[in-house]
Amino acid sequence: MALLTPAEMAQADAATVERGVSGIELMEAAGRAVAQAIMRRWPRRPVLVACGPGNNGGDGYVVARHLAAHGWSVMVGALSGARPSAPDAAHHAALWEGVVQPLSVGLLDDAELLVDALFGGGLGRPLAGDAAEFIEAVRHRRIPVCAVDLPSGLDGSTGRAQGVAARADLTVTFFRKKPAHVLFPGRGLCGDIALADIGIPSEVLDTIAPAAFENSPVLWQRHFPWPSLEGHKYHRGHVLVVGGQTMTGAARLSARAAARVGAGLVTVAAPVFAWPVYAAALEGIMVTPFTDMGSLHDIFSDSRKNVLVIGPGAGVGGQTREQVLGALATGRRLVLDADAITSFAAQPQSLLSALHHECVLTPHEGEFVRLFGTDDADKLTRAREAAQRSGAVVVLKGADTVIAAPDGQAVVNTNAPAFLATGGTGDVLTGLIAGLMAQGMSPFWAACAATWVHAEAATRFGPGLVSDDLPGLVPGVLRALYGDAGHDGRHTG
């Protein structure tokens, strides 16, 4: 599940060459894999292969050769009319026996498929001139595009367009994905993504030690807290959700989610005036009234409540700030969301300096900016910097949620459906994270697992999803994970 930056991919390439596989062989395997993916996806048709000046272009010449060998009608267009000069690419360009025309928009008239082999990981500056003009023209045509490695113009590390970027229907990449394949807008420009094995051994990752991964149960399955026959409810932790005065739904969603994901006990601390609302709506979840910070402290003082949640529906202001700082002072595990973050917009440092490594922050982009400010970096970098600055795990939400730890490890989530963009789903995520932390999962793995489970639950429901549906969908997702973990579903232990 590792994600490699173009620089790390070049290291992988070099390490493979050191082990005796030549660059020419790697390029042959890459181009062949692209040609095979094309033949699987599209019936035979006239194709234009647009080749750039580097190794991405080199791959293009291999694609052209393999498609032609399978009877496809292939045109090759070279950017600026020049063949690549790098040795591996030049070798493969020389093996192409057909014509090489200078790349022009007019060549598209005779093609029903474009292979974009202009630039991949080596893009060093924004696209300009002929390349930009060509990509811009393609974007306005209804011609299917298969990108080699990356849609040209996309920065492999950030997922952002450098100037203009191609939009592909299929992107075939090699060995491991890059951040650009999972982060928006890049992910939206890649179309379907196929990962091809080109003979790079996975051991090369030992020295590269990648620090970014695509979220998957593979990463955290072995840490997932399943109950044991010898256990009892206190072995499964106790989540305390501090409820708000008027927006009571948010804390209830968090509490239900924490219970569904397996927390042994869940309590909502309810402001005394709102207590009847909470108590009437929750059965298996306990509701304890509090009047002021003193009585909330009394509730916090039971150390069996091993995870505290503040933020959903909390209200923005001094009272929430006081609750957050009080909760932080307990040293207990803590999940802070929504208003718990926004309440510190005018004094972020007072929160940042109090956070510790057992805390998880779950901001959406708006909340994130209130705490960490704006800068021009990509989402992966911003989440990592925020985790480092705060010393907490940061879950920067969205269609490409990034979960980052203070040590630089980061995971990008890719299974979220657009149906999650509806009020209250974030509150459910907060509860899932807290519920897993209560059962002993580390804050980072709990955040990764919860984000995946949350998105998988939403995917199972699909259109029409509202946040109230989500907690009830969690058991189905857990059942599947449980089966995958080798349990038969009848007993535990």
Ligand SMILES: NC(=O)C1=CN([C@@H]2O[C@H](COP(=O)(O)OP(=O)(O)OC[C@H]3O[C@@H](n4cnc5c(N)ncnc54)[C@H](O)[C@@H]3O)[C@@H](O)[C@H]2O)[C@@H](O)CC1
């Ligand atoms: N493991 C690997 O690293 C492998 C890499 N392969 C291919 O090699 C590609 C990377 O090759 P390169 O590093 O040669 O990089 P690219 O081919 O992506 O681009 C580099 C070339 O483009 C020029 N260039 C960069 N930005 C430009 C711009 N904005 N306008 C005009 N020219 C620009 C550079 O001067 C250089 O000539 C990968 O994307 C992949 O397709 C494959 O052959 C298989 C193995």
Ligand SMILES: Nc1ncnc2c1ncn2[C@@H]1O[C@H](COP(=O)(O)OP(=O)(O)O)[C@@H](O)[C@H]1O
């Ligand atoms: N376009 C999208 N595609 C997929 N997931 C999304 C999208 N927009 C938001 N989400 C997810 O939906 C949830 C919304 O959380 P949040 O913004 O806190 O909403 P709320 O405060 O209403 O609960 C997050 O888990 C986020 O990652």
Ligand SMILES: [K+]
């Ligand atoms: K490309």
